[in-house]
Amino acid sequence: MKNTKKILIVEDEKPIVEALTIKLTKEGYEPHFATTGEAGLALTKDLHPDLILLDFILPDMDGLSFLKTLRLDKWGKSAQVLILTNLSDGKIADEVAEYGVFDYLIKADWRLDDVVKKVKEKVGRGNK
Secondary structure (H helix, E strand, C coil), X not given: CCCCCEEEEECCCHHHHHHHHHHHHHCCCEEEEECCHHHHHHXXXXXXXXXXXXECECCXXXXXXXXXXXXXCCCHHHXXXXXXXXXXXXXXXXXXXXXXXXXXXXXXXXXXXXXXXXXXXXXXXXXX
């Protein structure tokens, strides 16, 4: 897929991963996924995705730990990240904002179309 925007989904809930993968593929993006933070960080080094959709609560680390580690990497310093979470704590939103997260979506409040809209706002359209 030439010039297709790569989206990395770091999410441990399989139904969410499947739904996002299907929707993003239909929109012309190239989705990849990891179900743990460590696997997600490893993929960022190989893929250099255009955008990372990051769940805040993962089996092996939280989103803040992921972001801190990501930002230590030369490429990761400027990686685009969108947080997807069940937590609606304003303190968390403030903490992740310090690490350059461009948006923070509460899972209970969004639909797949909302996520795709945010992806398009940040990285442009997929290669459809």
